[in-house]
Amino acid sequence: VQHKNISAYQTLVLSENKLISPQMKCSLRTLKKYLPEIANSFKYNDSNGHLEGINNKIKMIKRISFGYRNFTNFRNRILLGFNNKRVAS
Incomplete structure (x- = not known):
């Protein structure tokens, strides 16, 4: 995230791991849901x-x-x- 590397971020979020907790799975679902918006935040420096x-x-x-x-x-x-x-x- 600090280096704004969207491909590495997508790989990390979309990877399947069976050893994570249910709470982390819920967090990953949220990150997957908002992946396009997060990608835009990597691409553009604008903020509200x-x-x-x-x-x-x-x-x-x-x-x-x-x-x-x-x-x-x-x-x-x-x-x-x-x-x-x-x-x-």
């Missing part, structure tokens, strides 16, 4: 981690600032929370 962080911060502000009278005040509070950071590209 930054966007998820923005969404999390907005939800946190929404919980804390319950009761704003109008959307403009709520929007201003969100923009203030990001304090000159880029919100969207």
Whole structure:
């Protein structure tokens, strides 16, 4: 995984081994199910981690600032929370 070698990863996940525990078999089934998506993560360097962080911060502000009278005040509070950071590209 660290070297992003998809063929080695596929060989490891798709190989049959009778000596593994039922819990590991369940984990391998999940890895097989999402193999195309995992292969894409090896191929591309894009991630939605930054966007998820923005969404999390907005939800946190929404919980804390319950009761704003109008959307403009709520929007201003969100923009203030990001304090000159880029919100969207």
